[in-house]
């Protein structure tokens with residue numbers, strides 16, 4: 001998550017993590033969710049409700065509608081306005097800290113209503129380190145002005161968001177992304193990807209990519225970044241849990257060298273409306289996919305998160321909240337590590353023992 005030595009970075013930024021409150025040492029991060037949203041809007045992805053569901057789609061969010069909402073999160077307009085829940089998110093972040101969380105990478109970029117002053121306020125009031133994202137979301141959110149920009153202009157803007165501050169503020173982003181791509185990747189998105197690679201070269205900072213909903217999408221995005229000089233070893237491919245299912249194809253992609261992010265923990269949905277061919281995995285299946293990657297030697301390339309981006313996933317609305325991974329998924333992983341005799345490091349083991357006092361039999 002730290003900024004490397006780039007041509008344009010200031011010496012004091014090099015090797016540090018740039019949060020919305022300033023620079024910190026990587027050692028101060030603590031447990032980090034690398035793909036979350038604390039305030040954003042997602043109207044760009046509204047899905048019209050099925051015939052007969054119009055009433056549910058317009059009704060206030062209530063317990064009796066929760067299952068419908070979990071199955072149809074994008075068909076309820078109000079559910080897409082996470083930006084209305086600042087107080088609830090603040091409460092969640094306080095719980096996240098209590099659960100052992102230290103930092104959150106906030107992936108909201110231009111197009112889905114990034115709000116840096118709110119992020120700074122949340123960081124101040126909760127003590128959670130928040131790292132903001134530079135750059136642009138998917139094509140449908142690109143303004144006419146963005147579409148007309150050259151790669152050089154887009155690069156300058158992204159660089160400036162990290163070096164000087166974004167959206168007219170002095171609040172600096174610390175990563176580039178999530179950079180949005182659709183499938184097929186559009187011309188405007190290709191320009192943004194090239195600008196991302198050029199900005200990364202100048203800054204040495206991490207990049208996070210949102211791939212289109214097709215198994216070819218992650219590889220294609222990485223190829224474009226690579227050709228433009230991007231550092232793939234400092235690039236995160238998000239949303240693999242809804243994108244790459246075949247184990248061989250996953251390994252082929254892993255060889256390209258990016259971080260492999262499973263970031264939809266907590267999402268269990270029967271019909272994924274953006275690609276009905278996709279069977280959205282359960283959390284147990286996500287854990288199995290990660291165990292497979294660990295057995296194949298990719299332990300150090302895996303990142304996990306919840307990618308909360310709608311209201312119904314907040315605990316206020318009966319959702320799993322930002323602490324689900326720490327409270328539920330980590331113990332599940334550890335139980336599977338024991339059963340499947342997966343290797344874990346002495347440090348992990350000690351950390352978990354100190355936290356929960358559990359007896360674990362991981363091979364050290």
Ligand SMILES: CC(=O)NCCS(=O)(=O)O
Nearest residue numbers: 210239242264274307309
């Ligand atoms: C905010 C965002 O882009 N989330 C990803 C949703 S998706 O359904 O996995 O594409």
